[in-house]
Amino acid sequence: MEVRGSSPLSPIFLANGVLKLKQGEKLDLKTQLGNLIQLQSIDSQIYLLKLEIERKPEEIKALEAAFEVKKQGLAQLEKNSLDLQKQKKDFELELASKEENVKKLQTQLYSLKTNKEYNAMLQQINDTKADASFTEDKIIKSFEQIDKIKIDIEEEKKKLMGEEKIFSEQKKKCDDRIKEINNVLATLESQRSQALSAVDPKILSQYERILKGREGLAIATVKENSCSGCHMLVSHQVINSIQMYDRLVTCGTCNRILYIENE
Ligand SMILES: [Zn+2]
Structure with missing residues (x-):
């Protein structure tokens, strides 16, 4: 869904904990x-x-x-x-x-x-x-x-x-x-x-909110198909989403922001 009039760098927060950029936005997520x-x-x-x-x-x-x-x-x-x-x-x-x-x-x-x-x-x-x-x-x-x-x-x-x-x-x-x-x-x-x-304000506010609620760890790597924050399995669909770098993807269990190392 497109929101008119918002800043080109502002991401949209979705209810399922996924931060989505609008089409055409240039925020370099990587x-x-x-x-x-x-x-x-x-x-x-x-x-x-x-x-x-x-x-x-x-x-x-x-x-x-x-x-x-x-x-x-x-x-x-x-x-x-x-x-x-x-x-x-x-x-x-x-x-x-x-x-x-x-x-x-x-x-x-x-x-x-x-x-x-x-x-x-x-x-x-x-x-x-x-x-x-x-x-x-x-x-x-x-x-x-x-x-x-x-x-x-x-x-x-x-x-x-x-x-x-x-x-x-x-x-x-x-x-x-x-x-x-x-x-x-x-x-x-x-x-x-x-x-x-160096961090986008909206991404920062999401990060800090997670940081407070999750024992000082807001961003977790995906290792062997698991979230390193809560050790629960992460689906291939989620891993694909992370690799697309068009939105911030969070863990469905612990809500931490997910990333993949050494790509
Ligand atoms: Zn997790």
């Missing part, structure tokens, strides 16, 4: 496809770099979280050390009270009237002494545990210093990569704006 392929190569790089940079904050967050978990190990050891010291103090108070009790019982011992009372008191003193000795053992054990945990804490601190160094290096690597990507992106964006000027 050259336009070449320009699009060049633009796509820049856009593919931009797409991947943007994807990479988008994931960086999450990567840094994961590094920070892993380091926090490692710090929690030391915090737990320090808490255990405080608990043990408090427990030891309690045992020491307990021992003092038992020793006090022994002394008190011993002073009462000689004021007793009968042998039976005396023996009973002696037994009570011996029981309290045995009990105190048991508490003394617990204090010795506490000392040993506190000494051991001190060594563990020192080791954990050294380990953590190493971990902190690794964490800082990894984080710096991430930050450096972000800077590097931003620099490359700036270069690519300027290359992109140059490449854009």
